[in-house]
Amino acid sequence: MLTRLKQLILLLLLLMTTSLSGCLTAGIGPQFTQPSAPENGKAIIYVYRERVAMTGHEIPGVKMNDSLMIKTFPELSYIPISVEPGSYSFSPKLFGIYKTTPVTVKAEAGQVYYVKFRLLVGHLQFTQANRDEAMAYMSTCYLINPGFVKDSRVMISAKVVDSPVSDVEPEPVPVSEIVKATVPVEQPKVIEKPVKAALYVEPIPQNARIRIMNIKPKFKQGIHLAGGRYHVEVTAPEYRKYQQWISLKKGEVKHLPVVLQPLQVKVDPVVEKVKVKAAATKPVVKATKISSIKVPANISSEEKRYAGMLGSGSSIDIRNAAKIFTIAIHRVTIWPVSPSKVC
Numbered sequence: 001m002l003t004r005l006k007q008l009i010l011l012l013l014l015l016m017t018t019s020l021s022g023c024l025t026a027g028i029g030p031q032f033t034q035p036s037a038p039e040n041g042k043a044i045i046y047v048y049r050e051r052v053a054m055t056g057h058e059i060p061g062v063k064m065n066d067s068l069m070i071k072t073f074p075e076l077s078y079i080p081i082s083v084e085p086g087s088y089s090f091s092p093k094l095f096g097i098y099k100t101t102p103v104t105v106k107a108e109a110g111q112v113y114y115v116k117f118r119l120l121v122g123h124l125q126f127t128q129a130n131r132d133e134a135m136a137y138m139s140t141c142y143l144i145n146p147g148f149v150k151d152s153r154v155m156i157s158a159k160v161v162d163s164p165v166s167d168v169e170p171e172p173v174p175v176s177e178i179v180k181a182t183v184p185v186e187q188p189k190v191i192e193k194p195v196k197a198a199l200y201v202e203p204i205p206q207n208a209r210i211r212i213m214n215i216k217p218k219f220k221q222g223i224h225l226a227g228g229r230y231h232v233e234v235t236a237p238e239y240r241k242y243q244q245w246i247s248l249k250k251g252e253v254k255h256l257p258v259v260l261q262p263l264q265v266k267v268d269p270v271v272e273k274v275k276v277k278a279a280a281t282k283p284v285v286k287a288t289k290i291s292s293i294k295v296p297a298n299i300s301s302e303e304k305r306y307a308g309m310l311g312s313g314s315s316i317d318i319r320n321a322a323k324i325f326t327i328a329i330h331r332v333t334i335w336p337v338s339p340s341k342v343c
Contacts, residue, residue: 029143029156032078035112035135036155039082043107044155046134047090047115048078048141060124061093061150062117068093069151070144073117078141080155085109092117092124101125114138196224197248201232203258208236227252234258 038044047062052075061071062079065088070079084107091102103126105113114134118125129137146156200221201210210219213231217223227250234242239260248254309321 029145032138032141032143036080038110038112041084041109043083043085043109043111043113045081045083045088045105045107045113045115046078046138047081047117048134048138049073049075049117049119050137051075052118052120060119063091063093064088064151064153066091067151069154070148071150072148074144075119076141077144078138079144079149081151081153082155083107083153090115090117090126092126099123101127103128195251196226197250197252197254198222198224199230199246199248200253200255201234201258202255203234203236203242204260205236205239208234208239208258208260210234226250232256232258234260236260238263 032048035046036044045064047069060073062069062073064081069081071093073079087104087106089102089104092098092100099122101124103115105115105128107113112131114129114131116127116129116134116137118127143156144154149156199212201219203210211233212219212223212225213233215225215230225248227248229245229247232242232244232246239262242258242260246254246256306321309317
């Protein structure tokens with residue numbers, strides 16, 4: 001009885017080893033080192049599968065926006081996919097009764113994204129991973145064999161593709177190679193330099209002082225700044241102060257024209273001197289007062305009143321009275337007391 005039990009245990013272990021070796025290692029290409037640079041105007045999405053104990057015998061395919069990308073996805077393998085900017089949903093090729101968790105990636109041109117796939121007990125799960133997490137784990141992964149690829153957007157380099165894509169299953173890789181693949185290989189981190197913005201301020205007058213109030217470095221034309229908001233101040237003697245908050249985007253080159261307003265209008269001393277001299281030489285016309293008027297006795301009281309206005313010395317009264325007396329001039333004779341005082 002004990003001998004038969006040992007035989008059953010050995011047979012079970014043999015079956016598990018065969019299943020795992022075939023499913024975990026089928027189709028291994030080059031080991032992952034560094035992400036590739038996206039083509040101009042495109043993005044790259046890396047999809048990799050983590051290793052989970054006792055689930056290697058289930059190997060689903062992967063779909064992107066309902067298009068089958070690979071027909072099967074072994075553990076410790078990855079695929080790079082070149083895509084246009086847009087939204088891409090990843091889900092498994094369903095088989096059996098499984099709970100599924102898809103994920104959507106919003107890809108932008110020039111960026112690299114990472115999607116992690118895990119096959120748990122009764123659960124197929126996709127999640128988006130950050131760069132550090134993905135790089136740490138993908139260093140243990142290998143590029144999928146081109147025999148599993150079903151879509152041309154999956155990037156398989158010329159060095160990896162030795163034969164055209166087909167539906168023929170590749171030969172299994174020995175378990176010893178998988179043991180080597182599970183040993184983490186520390187990769188040097190790539191330091192990505194941030195792309196900064198540049199600011200140019202073009203003031204009038206040109207000798208104005210320019211400062212950015214919320215940072216310590218002194219302003220200079222074309223100063224490199226990180227994306228964000230900045231408080232710009234421009235000042236000059238005899239001009240009003242200019243202050244404004246501006247926003248800069250990553251990689252933006254901004255030109256800011258500033259025209260300062262003068263505190264008061266400057267008076268040209270040469271022009272003012274000419275005006276004063278012209279005013280001093282302007283002739284002054286003095287009015288000669290008619291001191292007395294002889295009025296005939298045969299005029300009416302109204303005519304006498306206007307005659308009195310002529311002798312009042314007021315230019316307004318004289319003008320108004322003259323209008324009336326032009327009508328009755330044949331009856332009125334005006335003589336000044338002194339002819340020399342008449343204009």
